[in-house]
Amino acid sequence: MADLSTHFAGIESPNPFWVASGPPSNTAYQCHRAFEAGWGGVVWKTIGDPIVNVSSRYSAHNVNGQRMVGFNNIELISDRSPETNLREIKECADRWPEHAVIASLMTDTRENWHDLVKRSADAGAKGIELNFGCPHGMCERGMGSAVGQNPDVAETLVSWVMEAAEIPVIVKLTPNITDVTAAARAARRGGADAISLINTINSITQVDLDRLVPEPYVGGQSAHGGYCGPAVKPIALNMVQSCAADEDVRLPISGIGGIGTWRDAAEFLALGASSLQVCTAIMHYGFRIVEEMKEGLSDYLDSKGMATVGELVGKAAPTVNSWENLDLHYKRIAAIDYDKCIGCNLCYIACEDGAHQAIDLVAPGDRGNGPGRIEGKPIPEIVEEECVGCNLCSLVCPVDDCITMVDVETGKEELTWKQYGELLEQGKIDPIPAHP
Amino acid sequence: MSLEPQLDPLTAAANMAEMEPPYTQQQARVEASRCLNCFDAPCITACPTGIDIPGFIKKIEHAKDEAAGRTILEANILGASCARVCPTDVLCEGACVLNARDEKPIEIGRLQRHATDFLYDRGIRPFSAPTEKSGKRVALVGSGPASLGCAAELALLGHEAVVFEKSEQPGGLNTYGIAYYKMPPAISLQEVDLIRSLGVEFRCGVEVGNDPTLAQLREEFDAVFLGVGLGQTRALGIPGEELEGVVDALSFIQSFHAGPLHETPVGRQVVVLGCGNTAIDAVTQAKRLGAESATIVYRRTPREMSAYYFEYELAMGDGCDFAFEATPVEILGDGKGGIRALRCRRTRPAEGGGVETVPDSDFELPCDMVIEALGQEKQQEWLASVLPGLELDRAGRVIIDPASGQTTLAGVYCGGDAVNGGKEVVNAVADGRKAARGMHSAFTGEQVSGPVQASRHGVAGEPSGSGYWEPVRVPERARAKAGL
Numbered sequence: 041m042a043d044l045s046t047h048f049a050g051i052e053s054p055n056p057f058w059v060a061s062g063p064p065s066n067t068a069y070q071c072h073r074a075f076e077a078g079w080g081g082v083v084w085k086t087i088g089d090p091i092v093n094v095s096s097r098y099s100a101h102n103v104n105g106q107r108m109v110g111f112n113n114i115e116l117i118s119d120r121s122p123e124t125n126l127r128e129i130k131e132c133a134d135r136w137p138e139h140a141v142i143a144s145l146m147t148d149t150r151e152n153w154h155d156l157v158k159r160s161a162d163a164g165a166k167g168i169e170l171n172f173g174c175p176h177g178m179c180e181r182g183m184g185s186a187v188g189q190n191p192d193v194a195e196t197l198v199s200w201v202m203e204a205a206e207i208p209v210i211v212k213l214t215p216n217i218t219d220v221t222a223a224a225r226a227a228r229r230g231g232a233d234a235i236s237l238i239n240t241i242n243s244i245t246q247v248d249l250d251r252l253v254p255e256p257y258v259g260g261q262s263a264h265g266g267y268c269g270p271a272v273k274p275i276a277l278n279m280v281q282s283c284a285a286d287e288d289v290r291l292p293i294s295g296i297g298g299i300g301t302w303r304d305a306a307e308f309l310a311l312g313a314s315s316l317q318v319c320t321a322i323m324h325y326g327f328r329i330v331e332e333m334k335e336g337l338s339d340y341l342d343s344k345g346m347a348t349v350g351e352l353v354g355k356a357a358p359t360v361n362s363w364e365n366l367d368l369h370y371k372r373i374a375a376i377d378y379d380k381c382i383g384c385n386l387c388y389i390a391c392e393d394g395a396h397q398a399i400d401l402v403a404p405g406d407r408g409n410g411p412g413r414i415e416g417k418p419i420p421e422i423v424e425e426e427c428v429g430c431n432l433c434s435l436v437c438p439v440d441d442c443i444t445m446v447d448v449e450t451g452k453e454e455l456t457w458k459q460y461g462e463l464l465e466q467g468k469i470d471p472i473p474a475h476p
Numbered sequence: 477m478s479l480e481p482q483l484d485p486l487t488a489a490a491n492m493a494e495m496e497p498p499y500t501q502q503q504a505r506v507e508a509s510r511c512l513n514c515f516d517a518p519c520i521t522a523c524p525t526g527i528d529i530p531g532f533i534k535k536i537e538h539a540k541d542e543a544a545g546r547t548i549l550e551a552n553i554l555g556a557s558c559a560r561v562c563p564t565d566v567l568c569e570g571a572c573v574l575n576a577r578d579e580k581p582i583e584i585g586r587l588q589r590h591a592t593d594f595l596y597d598r599g600i601r602p603f604s605a606p607t608e609k610s611g612k613r614v615a616l617v618g619s620g621p622a623s624l625g626c627a628a629e630l631a632l633l634g635h636e637a638v639v640f641e642k643s644e645q646p647g648g649l650n651t652y653g654i655a656y657y658k659m660p661p662a663i664s665l666q667e668v669d670l671i672r673s674l675g676v677e678f679r680c681g682v683e684v685g686n687d688p689t690l691a692q693l694r695e696e697f698d699a700v701f702l703g704v705g706l707g708q709t710r711a712l713g714i715p716g717e718e719l720e721g722v723v724d725a726l727s728f729i730q731s732f733h734a735g736p737l738h739e740t741p742v743g744r745q746v747v748v749l750g751c752g753n754t755a756i757d758a759v760t761q762a763k764r765l766g767a768e769s770a771t772i773v774y775r776r777t778p779r780e781m782s783a784y785y786f787e788y789e790l791a792m793g794d795g796c797d798f799a800f801e802a803t804p805v806e807i808l809g810d811g812k813g814g815i816r817a818l819r820c821r822r823t824r825p826a827e828g829g830g831v832e833t834v835p836d837s838d839f840e841l842p843c844d845m846v847i848e849a850l851g852q853e854k855q856q857e858w859l860a861s862v863l864p865g866l867e868l869d870r871a872g873r874v875i876i877d878p879a880s881g882q883t884t885l886a887g888v889y890c891g892g893d894a895v896n897g898g899k900e901v902v903n904a905v906a907d908g909r910k911a912a913r914g915m916h917s918a919f920t921g922e923q924v925s926g927p928v929q930a931s932r933h934g935v936a937g938e939p940s941g942s943g944y945w946e947p948v949r950v951p952e953r954a955r956a957k958a959g960l
Contacts, residue, residue, distance in 0.1 A: 383518060384512050386514065438577070
């Protein structure tokens with residue numbers, strides 16, 4: 041079994057799975073339950089001047105009957121006093137010495153930052169996370185994403201924190217910014233030990249079409265909420281990889297955004313995260329989900345011959361290149377396994393109306409009817425000379441491994457867009473004719 | 477001794493209630509969300525009326541039950557009864573691609589019931605006939621599913637339709653001949669009401685033949701549609717058939733459709749002869765109406781029965797018995813005019829595919845009621861007498877032009893059981909609609925077709941994905957490649 045123990049910017053934890061700062065990390069009670077269930081760390085719900093929340097607070101984006109594919113909230117930071125939170129942090133840190141209890145903080149003045157940072161360390165927190173990402177409520181008061189969106193301000197605040205910090209400091213970044221690496225570099229310049237991303241994304245999940253007011257509904261009105269859950273994973277992966285690949289960042293990354301399974305976890309690790317934070321999936325299913333994540337990750341590492349989580353970290357990051365460096369001469373096309381095809385024709389109509397008209401419906405002939413298909417019912421056939429290898433048919437196909445993408449030997453040497461441009465300029469190559 | 481009702485009203489009603497409960501809203505949405513939304517879906521092809529099944533299912537998923545119901549009724553005006561009586565296992569649900577993914581197919585029948593019930597429960601009339609009329613008038617003989625399908629389509633195309641029905645209530649076998657647990661008669665009657673609301677006139681209690689004659693109808697109307705179905709249940713021709721307590725299956729089923737359930741006379745020990753769909757309906761209904769035993773006698777094995785397997789399973793579940801490989805030879809009287817038993821003889825497969833009786837194998841089945849369900853006779857003689865010159869095939873079925881539904885007599889159209897020899901309600905509705913379109917074409921020169929799914933080769937004249945075996949794209953593509 042692979043070793044899941046994690047060493048993240050000086051913070052030790054038995055595994056890389058941390059409860060992210062949010063409703064599941066609001067109290068010592070929840071923290072105990074999380075550790076009992078097997079989580080490696082808990083990032084406490086953000087501590088600051090206690091706020092007052094509204095009712096209601098959450099809303100969801102449901103797809104095809106699947107609940108909470110996306111999720112958002114307009115809840116603010118902790119509504120409990122710093123004294124209460126820090127007392128409970130101490131209780132948890134004392135009881136779970138091998139685990140990572142991390143204080144998430146948000147305040148304003150240099151003095152207040154110094155005060156909270158010191159008191160967190162005194163309470164036994166193993167690290168501090170600075171909430172520079174909250175996109176609702178707090179930003180209107182000059183905190184949260186208002187800081188994260190302004191690299192200069194963020195750098196200043198980080199430097200204030202570092203003046204007082206004796207434990208590792210993680211800066212949590214907002215995705216509501218044009219270039220997340222600008223904020224990550226600011227954290228680095230300010231002296232932070234690590235970054236975590238992504239915080240939630242500005243969003244409106246749905247409009248109640250009877251009342252004509254979006255959700256979450258608060259007395260006839262609503263507000264922009266922070267979006268998270270499975271739907272944001274691709275955005276989070278993109279930003280994690282961007283920071284991991286940036287020469288001027290070079291900080292450990294705690295990955296956040298739509299993680300709910302071991303697979304999600306492995307993908308974040310492969311793109312450069314070295315610890316993982318989960319909130320929405322816990323809000324949906326409870327702390328118990330960590331068992332599947334730990335087992336699955338461990339099995340995966342074993343299957344790859346990796347002894348530690350660290351061996352996976354960043355493995356896939358270098359394969360993400362700029363578009364101009366991709367080989368224009370690489371070619372793949374779709375292939376249909378007629379023994380698996382169930383005859384739904386979704387590949388056909390997707391290609392026909394949505395892509396490149398490279399699938400025909402033809403008489404089955406000697407390809408047979410496939411499982412359950414009616415005799416004489418036309419079957420989809422790839423028109424290989426028209427197929428651009430876009431993947432669409434294989435993505436819509438509802439049967440596992442029925443449509444696969446197959447490499448085609450073109451006999452041509454690698455040619456990137458960049459090389460093509462250069463060769464064209466030098467007159468060493470004829471223009472590739474435009475697609476008819 | 478005459479037969480008596482066996483159950484009190486509450487028990488009878490409970491036993492005969494519709495078997496499948498309706499979906500709740502959430503059940504319907506969850507089931508609808510499983511549908512893959514196939515293109516040119518096999519379920520559509522498998523439906524004789526070509527309902528846009530994925531189309532209506534996605535409307536249910538997105539909480540548009542009324543629109544879903546409209547989509548169904550546009551293709552099949554008897555969508556509510558077909559949702560209940562269609563053998564979906566062998567039609568739409570049998571064709572569902574999820575079967576091939578080793579999953580339960582979408583419950584299309586129940587979803588269709590959900591959507592059509594939504595309309596009827598709220599009294600929603602999903603469409604109305606055009607106010608401008610063509611002036612063309614059509615007489616429809618019989619008011620079963622074929623005529624109803626025809627009349628509705630005629631009304632929607634702007635023609636006048638007058639339906640002649642010899643019974644007191646319209647709807648034919650849909651009203652009088654469906655097992656209760658599948659569908660109570662009220663469903664059929666509400667469909668008749670919908671069709672009436674389109675301007676179709678129903679003249680019940682009128683027997684076409686003498687007054688009016690078919691010649692008169694042909695004279696008075698621009699076209700005539702024969703939705704006459706089949707005739708009497710075949711008689712067996714064995715001694716004792718005249719005894720009290722011997723009934724034909726359709727009369728038995730009709731008896732409790734016309735009167736209250738708990739007043740339906742039924743035997744204590746019932747024997748049903750035959751093993752088709754109607755036999756199963758009869759045996760299960762007899763059992764559910766209080767018979768202590770209900771037994772099917774069939775001269776072959778379960779493999780040869782024409783009932784669907786799910787019907788067989790249903791009868792087994794109801795506690796009915798089956799005497800396979802036995803044939804009735806005599807109905808024995810009790811000396812008081814009633815029945816004491818049925819004498820049967822064992823049968824076995826004979827060379828050449830038939831069956832033969834086994835010598836010295838007679839046995840008696842005690843019973844006080846014998847229900848004959850041996851299939852309906854064709855109406856050759858009646859048809860020949862009322863419509864001289866109408867051509868039938870060797871099996872006694874009315875010959876029609878498959879495209880227009882017109883018989884060999886000009887202006888006389890036909891569809892349903894009289895043409896196909898006895899199929900499902902959905903086949904009859906499809907036939908009726910086809911004949912209506914055939915008439916419309918004869919009246920106006922216009923072609924009417926179902927929805928057409930366009931392809932890159934353009935929209936051809938034939939409908940695709942609407943019940944036709946071969947989708948339009950194959951011939952289109954051939955034409956396109958040939959440069960036509």
